[in-house]
Amino acid sequence: MKSNLQLDARGRLRHLLSLDGLSSDLIIDILDTAEQHDKLLAGPEKKLGTLSGRTVINLFFEPSTRTRTTFELAAKRLSADVLNLQVAASSTSKGETLFDTLKTLEAMQADMFVIRHESSGAAHFFAEHAAPGVAILNAGDGRHAHPTQGLLDLFTIRRYKSLPGEATRDCFSRLSVAIVGDVLHSRVARSGIHGLRILGCQDIRVVAPPTLVPVGIKEMGVSVHHDLEAGLDGVDVVMLLRLQKERMLGAFLPSLGEFHRDYGLTRARLAKLKPEAIVMHPGPINRGVEIEGDVAYGPRSLILQQVSHGIAIRMAVMSLILGRDNGERR
Known part of the structure; x- marks a missing residue:
């Protein structure tokens, strides 16, 4: 990733x-x-004029509920005009290229595109070809990155695990x-690891069957565990991931039942964690696979809080990029 593509001349x-x-x-x-x-x-008046007169287009090539909805709510809370493009019903289904789609929508005076795509690098492609003044937000591209999910997870961890007056x-x-x-x-895992490392986390553990661990993952500064109990010993935060069966083209697992037996977070395993340890999950949840239903919405779980924090994080990103030109920031 060319990091300078994400930043302007002032960083x-x-x-x-x-x-x-x-x-x-x-x-x-x-x-x-x-x-x-x-x-x-949290207050009675939930709307700002930060992006009044701006147009945000949600361009989702993959299904989404939480991400698309919270991006839409975030833009509307900032007073932007929002267009949700149904890609299956658009010209891309007739063979139009990504480049032509981008340029056609830019001609409608869009200021920001929120893009989810099944191909890694799609958001980067859009950013490379976007007109000056048009912003691209990656809402998930293939296996590559989901930066706002990573940010909302960091936000949630800081909110619930920082001590009074403690620096981030x-x-x-x-x-x-x-x-x-x-x-x-x-x-989500990749964005989470990057964010945790950038903020100074020294003990990041990846816990998974050998077939679900990427080659070279240790080079990202994590330790790898194949035994769940050992991997969870003494942790402060458990970040569960959904089994992405739609991306599995081979026999990665014997069965869902065996995965739950070996790697699912159950009430019994939860009881062995540190009393103050928190449980997170980006959703959607496969109940009875990566987590028991009672644990998913129990007192140790922050899954619903993550969804709520997603609105605030996406408002923050949008306002930092577009709002300063409206005099709201800096």
Whole structure:
């Protein structure tokens, strides 16, 4: 990833394609801005005029509920005009290229595209060819990256694991985080690892069957565990991943039942964790596979809070990129 493509000449966000290459100061700025927006969302008046007159197009080539909806809500909370493009019903289904789609929509005076695509690098392609002043936000590209999911996970961890008055880097430097499940196919895992490392987390564990661990993952600064109990020993945060059966073309697992037996977070396993350990999951959940239903919405789980924090994070990213031109930032 060419990190400079994401930044303008002053080092500020121009696009958001990946957390890889961003500075800790910039990520903390996004988290702090999201805190301000989260306070707004908790009050009676939930709307700002930051992006009034701006047009945001959600361009989703893959199905999505949480991500698309929270991006739409975030843009509307900032007073942007929002268009949700149904790609299956668009000209791309007739053979139009990504480049032609981008240029056609740019001609409609769009200011920002939120893009989800099944191909790794698709968001980067759009950013390389976008007109000056048009921003690209990656809402997930293949197995590569899901930066706003990574940011909302960092936001959630900081919100629930930092001590009063503690600096963000100090918080993450003392935490142990386990990422459990289908790491091989997970853009969420990659973005999470990048973000945790940038903020100083020293103990990041990947816990998965050997068939679901990417080659070279240790080079990202993580330890690899194939035994769940050992991988979860002493951790502060458990980040579960969905089994992405739609991306599996071979026999990665004997069966879903065996995966749950060996790697599912059950009530019995939860009881063995540190009392203050938290449980996270990007959704959607495969109940009875990576997590038991009672655990998913139990008192240790922050899954629903993650969804809510996604709105604040996406508002923060949009306002930092487009809002400063409207006089709202910097």
